Amino acid sequence: MxxxxxxxxxxxxxxxxxxxxxxxxxxxxxxxxxxxxxxxxxxxxxxxxxxRPEPLAEVHDWLDRYRALWERRLDALHAEIARTKTLEGAPDDA
Missing domain, CATH: 1.10.10.10 (Winged helix-like DNA-binding domain superfamily/Winged helix DNA-binding domain)
Structure with a gap:
C-alpha cells in the first residue's frame, strides 16, 4: 500500500x-x-x-474516537505519575 x-x-x-x-x-x-x-x-x-482512499478515511475516522480516549487516559496517567513523584520527594512530616 x-x-x-x-x-x-x-x-x-x-x-x-x-x-x-x-x-x-x-x-x-x-x-x-x-x-x-x-x-x-x-x-x-x-x-x-x-x-482507494475512501475506506482508509473511514478507518482513520473510526480510530480517531479511540485515539482521543487513549490520549485522555495517557494524560491522566502522566499526571498521576508526576503527582506521585512529587509526593515521594516531599519531606516526611512525622
Whole structure:
C-alpha cells in the first residue's frame, strides 16, 4: 500500500520496489482489492492498481474516537505519575 501512495502502478513496478516476487505481489494485491482498498483497471496488457482512499478515511475516522480516549487516559496517567513523584520527594512530616 505504501508503494501505491506514490501513484498507480503495475504488478511489475510494485515487484521492483518490494523484496517479494511478482506472484506474491499479485496475491497481496488480490487481497487488497477484495478488501476494497485498491482498485484495478486494464491498460492494454497491464493491470494498473491504485489506492482507494475512501475506506482508509473511514478507518482513520473510526480510530480517531479511540485515539482521543487513549490520549485522555495517557494524560491522566502522566499526571498521576508526576503527582506521585512529587509526593515521594516531599519531606516526611512525622
Amino acid at each position: 505504501e508503494a501505491l501512495l506514490r501513484g498507480p502502478a503495475t504488478v511489475s513496478e510494485l515487484a521492483a520496489l518490494l523484496p517479494i516476487a511478482r506472484p506474491g505481489v499479485s496475491r497481496h494485491l488480490r487481497v487488497l482489492r477484495e478488501a476494497g482498498l485498491v482498485e484495478v483497471r486494464q491498460d492494454a496488457q497491464w493491470r494498473v492498481y491504485r489506492l
